[in-house]
Amino acid sequence: MLKYIIRRLIHLVPVLLGVTLIVFTLTYISPGNPARMMLPQDSTDEQVAELEKAMGLDEPFVMQYFHFLFGYDGPGDSFDYKGLWALDLGRSYVSNRPVFGTILERFPNTMLLTFLALVLSIVISIPFGIISATRQYTKTDMAVTIAALIGISMPAFWLGMMLIWVFSVNLRWFPSLANPANLKSIILPALTLAAMNTAVQTRMTRSSMLEVVRQDYIRTARAKGVDERNVIYRHALRNALIPVVTVIGLQVGQLLVGAVLTETVFSYPGIGTIMVDAIQRKDTPQILASVVFVALVFALVNLGVDILYAFIDPRIKAQYIGVVRKKGGLLNGAKI
Amino acid sequence: MEQKYKGEFAEFWKRYRRNRLAVVGLALIGLYVILALGADLLYSYDFITGNQIPNAFSGIASFAEVEDGGTVRRHLYLLGADNFGRDVAGRIIHGARVSLIIGFVTVAFAVVIGGSLGAVAGYYGRRLETVIMRGADILLAIPNILFALAIVAALGPSFRNLLLAIGITSLPVYVRLVRASVMTVKDQEYVEAARAQGASDFRIILIHIIPNCMAPVIVQATLGIAQSILSAASLSFLGLGIQPPSPEWGNMLSEARSYIISAPHTLIFPGLAIMTVILAYNLIGDGLRDALDPKLKR
Amino acid sequence: MPDIQLSIRDLRVHYVTEEEDVKAVNGISLDIERGQSLGLVGETGAGKTTTALSILKLLPKPTGQIASGSIMFKGKDLALASEEEMRKIRGNEISMIFQDPMTSLNPIFTVGDQIAEVIALHTTISAQEALKRAGDMLELVGIPRGRSNEFPHQFSGGMKQRVVIAIALACNPSLLLADEPTTALDVTIQAQVLAMIHDLKTRMKTSLLLISHDLGVVAQVCDTVAIMYAGKIVEHGPLAKVYEKPLHPYTEGLFGSIPVLHEKKKRLKPIQGLMPNPADLPGGCVFHPRCPYAQGPCSTTVPRVTEKGDRKVLCLMYEGIIENRMGVADV
Numbered sequence: 002m003l004k005y006i007i008r009r010l011i012h013l014v015p016v017l018l019g020v021t022l023i024v025f026t027l028t029y030i031s032p033g034n035p036a037r038m039m040l041p042q043d044s045t046d047e048q049v050a051e052l053e054k055a056m057g058l059d060e061p062f063v064m065q066y067f068h069f070l071f072g073y074d075g076p077g078d079s080f081d082y083k084g085l086w087a088l089d090l091g092r093s094y095v096s097n098r099p100v101f102g103t104i105l106e107r108f109p110n111t112m113l114l115t116f117l118a119l120v121l122s123i124v125i126s127i128p129f130g131i132i133s134a135t136r137q138y139t140k141t142d143m144a145v146t147i148a149a150l151i152g153i154s155m156p157a158f159w160l161g162m163m164l165i166w167v168f169s170v171n172l173r174w175f176p177s178l179a180n181p182a183n184l185k186s187i188i189l190p191a192l193t194l195a196a197m198n199t200a201v202q203t204r205m206t207r208s209s210m211l212e213v214v215r216q217d218y219i220r221t222a223r224a225k226g227v228d229e230r231n232v233i234y235r236h237a238l239r240n241a242l243i244p245v246v247t248v249i250g251l252q253v254g255q256l257l258v259g260a261v262l263t264e265t266v267f268s269y270p271g272i273g274t275i276m277v278d279a280i281q282r283k284d285t286p287q288i289l290a291s292v293v294f295v296a297l298v299f300a301l302v303n304l305g306v307d308i309l310y311a312f313i314d315p316r317i318k319a320q321y322i323g324v325v326r327k328k329g330g331l332l333n334g335a336k337i
Numbered sequence: 338m339e340q341k342y343k344g345e346f347a348e349f350w351k352r353y354r355r356n357r358l359a360v361v362g363l364a365l366i367g368l369y370v371i372l373a374l375g376a377d378l379l380y381s382y383d384f385i386t387g388n389q390i391p392n393a394f395s396g397i398a399s400f401a402e403v404e405d406g407g408t409v410r411r412h413l414y415l416l417g418a419d420n421f422g423r424d425v426a427g428r429i430i431h432g433a434r435v436s437l438i439i440g441f442v443t444v445a446f447a448v449v450i451g452g453s454l455g456a457v458a459g460y461y462g463r464r465l466e467t468v469i470m471r472g473a474d475i476l477l478a479i480p481n482i483l484f485a486l487a488i489v490a491a492l493g494p495s496f497r498n499l500l501l502a503i504g505i506t507s508l509p510v511y512v513r514l515v516r517a518s519v520m521t522v523k524d525q526e527y528v529e530a531a532r533a534q535g536a537s538d539f540r541i542i543l544i545h546i547i548p549n550c551m552a553p554v555i556v557q558a559t560l561g562i563a564q565s566i567l568s569a570a571s572l573s574f575l576g577l578g579i580q581p582p583s584p585e586w587g588n589m590l591s592e593a594r595s596y597i598i599s600a601p602h603t604l605i606f607p608g609l610a611i612m613t614v615i616l617a618y619n620l621i622g623d624g625l626r627d628a629l630d631p632k633l634k635r
Numbered sequence: 636m637p638d639i640q641l642s643i644r645d646l647r648v649h650y651v652t653e654e655e656d657v658k659a660v661n662g663i664s665l666d667i668e669r670g671q672s673l674g675l676v677g678e679t680g681a682g683k684t685t686t687a688l689s690i691l692k693l694l695p696k697p698t699g700q701i702a703s704g705s706i707m708f709k710g711k712d713l714a715l716a717s718e719e720e721m722r723k724i725r726g727n728e729i730s731m732i733f734q735d736p737m738t739s740l741n742p743i744f745t746v747g748d749q750i751a752e753v754i755a756l757h758t759t760i761s762a763q764e765a766l767k768r769a770g771d772m773l774e775l776v777g778i779p780r781g782r783s784n785e786f787p788h789q790f791s792g793g794m795k796q797r798v799v800i801a802i803a804l805a806c807n808p809s810l811l812l813a814d815e816p817t818t819a820l821d822v823t824i825q826a827q828v829l830a831m832i833h834d835l836k837t838r839m840k841t842s843l844l845l846i847s848h849d850l851g852v853v854a855q856v857c858d859t860v861a862i863m864y865a866g867k868i869v870e871h872g873p874l875a876k877v878y879e880k881p882l883h884p885y886t887e888g889l890f891g892s893i894p895v896l897h898e899k900k901k902r903l904k905p906i907q908g909l910m911p912n913p914a915d916l917p918g919g920c921v922f923h924p925r926c927p928y929a930q931g932p933c934s935t936t937v938p939r940v941t942e943k944g945d946r947k948v949l950c951l952m953y954e955g956i957i958e959n960r961m962g963v964a965d966v
Contacts, residue, residue, distance in 0.1 A: 015475075016471075016475050016478045019471075019474075019475030019478070020475060020478050020479055023479065027488060027490075027492075028491060030491065030492070031490075031491035031492060031493075032492070032493060150619060150620070151612070153619060154612050154613075154615040154619055155612050155615075156611050156615075158571065158574055159590060159608035159611065162590070162594065162597060162604055162608070163605070163608065165597065166597055166601055166604065166605075170597060170601075217733060217735055217739045218738060218739055218740055218742070220693070220733065221733065221740065221741075221802070222741070223693055224691060224693060224725055224730070224731045224733075225725060225726035225730075225756065226721075226722045226724070226726040226727055226753070226756050227722075227756065228722055229718075239743055240741065240742065254480060258480040258481075258483050261482070261483070261486075262571055262574070262575070266594075277575055280486070280576070280577065281576060288490055292483060292486070292487045295480070296480070296483065299478070299479070299483075300478050
């Protein structure tokens with residue numbers, strides 16, 4: 002098992018480096034001079050050039066990338082930073098606070114929202130997916146299918162605003178501004194964020210169940226005298242959930258990214274709003290740090306899901322750790 | 338040859354037609370395409386970008402006097418007016434043109450370039466394949482919208498940069514897809530036969546291998562158009578895409594945000610437009626997937 | 636007094652869809668005695684699998700329906716039994732094994748668990764004890780009990796089928812239904828599995844209904860054979876007699892179409908035509924369009940079962956309605 006994890010981590014390194022390289026390259030080629038940005042409007046060209054030198058902006062691309070990763074100890078004291086590997090990419094143009102500091106402060110808020118959305122999506126999608134599959138071709142199935150189709154087509158930021166219009170403006174059930182201290186205010190953003198995922202997961206659960214229920218081993222289970230309820234929940238569901246779990250795992254990353262848009266709509270203080278504000282104010286260090294941070298978390302989350310997946314499907318698990326007597330087998334909880 | 342293809346298409350169409358929702362999707366897109374093509378005929382560009390402040394927030398289906406190219410006339414605001422008195426319906430139709438162009442261009446770009454890279458990777462294998470696939474992995478490691486956002490933020494908001502950003506982020510999916518297809522097809526006997534006849538690699542890839550990989554690519558491309566349109570709208574919403582007064586559904590929503598209480602219609606209709614177009618493409622994609630699936634499921 | 640376990644009378648099974656009514660089984664009757672092995676032979680689409688599924692009421696819902704007839708088992712008519720009652724019988728008193736072992740086992744549970752499940756379902760013993768008995772069953776089918784904790788994908792096709800057999804026999808059923816159990820296996824493995832089925836059923840005194848399209852397979856295990864065509868049983872009798880002197884033209888055709896190693900034959904004699912569409916059956920005798928001995932009345936008169944000693948046949952020739960041109964007057 003450990004070997005598998007280590008192998009995956011090693012595979013991750015060049016990918017992460019590639020990501021940082023891309024993000025760095027983007028800022029390098031972006032028009033606009035960071036030195037000029039930091040100085041007052043009327044500065045002379047000499048002053049700008051001097052600042053450039055102090056910031057290390059005259060160095061070649063590769064050196065700057067190196068500084069980006071490992072830090073820069075500029076002449077004088079003004080522009081030192083320890084680099085990405087120490088989570089230090091300097092200070093914001095706007096607030097002059099360390100960029101990662103702001104991110105780390107706000108990240109827990111985003112995590113809370115994402116977590117809530119994840120729970121909501123799982124709790125809604127799996128039961129509805131099962132119901133839809135077991136009642137194929139009935140009105141219930143049609144209703145769920147259409148709802149899911151609409152769910153995957155709805156732009157999240159629009160949904161958020163529509164929910165605000167219905168539930169905040171007209172019905173006054175929920176506030177339109179969200180903040181982590183007030184749980185009631187997080188419900189609408191969580192629902193908005195969860196919508197797309199829920200729809201995708203419901204569709205996945207439904208199609209997976211339909212596929213599994215047609216399998217021969219389900220016929221064997223019925224021929225053994227297993228009652229229909231156990232056929233669905235014990236024999237079929239666990240097999241059907243395997244691809245669903247993969248999808249859920251992949252979606253966690255998307256949730257994180259979706260948070261960026263949704264937070265803006267509800268003015269929720271998470272990394273999404275930081276990023277969007279930074280973009281609007283052209284606060285390059287902040288933008289840079291935010292993008293890199295989210296990309297890194299996204300990659301780590303996907304790695305975590307990969308590893309988790311190995312625990313669930315015995316065929317994959319067996320490849321990596323050899324066979325172990327399973328707890329929680331078929332007889333657990335069986336009515337005897 | 339032509340007879341065979343005609344028959345195959347008829348067969349495919351028969352299967353596609355079975356899925357009623359997929360046909361609805363196709364009809365919807367057809368409608369949008371017609372509207373987009375006729376955008377200038379229905380509403381002139383200047384009219385929908387110019388301000389008509391006195392008519393701000395006109396209600397749905399309301400009549401008002403407007404100034405259009407020097408003359409004053411009576412005009413029917415089908416879906417009402419926004420905060421500048423501009424016709425919402427007109428802006429939506431022009432926005433349709435923009436969105437459809439973005440969708441087609443970005444996906445075409447991604448399919449051609451991504452597909453070529455994937456084909457090369459799958460066909461030649463070894464080092465070339467590793468390099469290309471590693472590159473694709475890196476591009477895939479950054480979530481789509483975030484990546485597009487970063488590119489546009491770095492290069493500056495403009496139509497060209499928007500297309501570039503969305504095109505690049507859509508690339509890697511096709512690299513992977515085509516590579517996988519090519520790998521299954523390249524060992525088939527008809528490829529060996531072609532090689533034995535002295536066909537060049539290029540010819541083999543283009544004429545023999547790629548046509549047999551098209552099915553999953555077509556399905557993904559359809560869904561990809563939907564994703565591109567959504568990305569474009571999202572970025573414009575954040576101020577990073579098409580800039581006002583140019584109409585784009587995303588930036589229309591961004592402007593309408595402040596008027597959610599006083600003029601909800603400016604918020605509802607552009608969003609509805611986005612949703613229906615994406616829904617239509619999803620329905621078509623689903624329908625294509627079912628129709629092209631070799632295993633006929635009943 | 637023969638001890639009859641299963642008695643089917645005039646069973647008719649239809650698959651009802653929006654477009655058509657598929658008459659899969661059209662009035663068959665058969666008996667299976669204790670310890671007997673009945674081979675049910677026929678081409679694909681003859682209705683053999685449907686018959687077996689009907690016995691356990693495992694027909695696909697909602698399309699599969701028992702239109703009429705009775706299936707008497709231990710004094711009870713299964714055709715009328717409730718789902719609750721059927722569940723008690725499945726895996727317990729009547730078991731069924733299917734054709735493809737590769738997909739018949741649930742990939743996420745160990746084989747031990749899967750055997751133990753059927754035991755636990757129908758008895759009141761503890762989980763521990765059930766697992767132990769599962770191990771016993773594994774040994775019985777020739778798999779070391781230590782492999783109880785392994786997953787299906789770790790076994791070969793032949794061994795998977797043995798596990799399937801272990802599951803089927805775990806509760807010592809009175810009747811085993813086997814639907815083409817060896818068709819998906821290699822010929823050598825086939826022989827092994829058949830031998831094992833034969834051995835086990837003799838030891839445990841289980842009755843067997845073996846479905847196959849392969850006359851050779853049936854010969855290895857069965858003592859009685861019933862030939863099915865288009866949902867009807869056209870011939871029925873002790874295996875040796877039927878094989879040596881078939882009474883029905885269809886049976887004769889089946890044997891004629893088998894290549895024989897030690898005889899020099901110029902050409903195989905396949906039966907002309909194809910099995911009819913069960914949604915659109917021919918009038919009169921179902922076989923008449925393909926029968927080399929067909930005459931006038933065959934297209935209008937439906938034959939009734941003729942009994943000759945321990946043999947039964949469904950053909951107008953033996954009812955005296957038409958001329959017997961097959962040359963087999965009496966047995």
